[in-house]
Amino acid sequence: MRRFVDLNVSASVDLTLLRHLGWRAVALASTPSWRAEPLTSMEPVEGLHVARRLNLTGAPSRRLLFKARRLVEVVAVKPVSVEQARVAASSGAADLLSPPVEPSCLNEGVASLMASTGVALELNLSPLIKEGCPSKLLSQYRGWYRLAKLAGVEVVFSSGASTPLEARSPRDLASLASLITLSVEEALEALSNIPWRVLERGRRRLSEGYIMPGVRVVEG
Secondary structure (H helix, E strand, O other): OOOOEEEEEEOOOOHHHHHHHOOOEEEEEEOOOOOOOOOOOOOOOOOOEEEEEEEEEOOOOHHHHHHHHOOOOEEEEEOOOHHHHHHHHHHOOOOEEOOOOOOOOOOHHHHHHHHHHOOEEEEEOHHHHHHOOOHHHHHHHHHHHHHHHHHOOOEEEEOOEOOHHHOOOHHHHHHHHHHHHOOHHHHHHOOOHHHHHHHHHHHHHHOOOEEEOOEEOOOO
16 A cells, blocks of 8 residues: 655645545645754644655755754755756755756756765646646656656655645645656656655654664664
């Protein structure tokens, strides 16, 4: 049975509603100040894991990125230029690269860097939902998806829901995402197993004794 994960949901969306729609885990998005105080997790409802996500715009420094990684399970960077996308991808400190619709800042060079550092591409479906899947926007999403797949970059789909009215069930989002992937199975994978792996990596990173991937402090 698939465990559906939405890595980009506003804290204003009711958690009970999300669980009722069929989500098993969600990451609540926030943009705190750079005092870097830990975000407060909302009390999860039964059967729903609630994680924390930090949204960063532009090209934050490596120091700030690595600091953020010790505060939240999911760190997402939204670059506003190709150069900023390169910086975020090459650092390997972000979990997700979430490009805006405009300007387009994803190309083969950025995708290659993401593949080498393990940064996943997040495609936020809210613009498609709000604008009714215009052909130009759908074509852009398909281009991003193909580019990522050819480079070996993992892709996750997120709802980007900022209000309860924008929340959708995993199956509804999979139907929409399949217009991008041209494969229902690939769409389901990008809403379940792939984001679950991103979330699990973030949880391990915050666990006691973590140093770096594959390295932990073990009490003698």
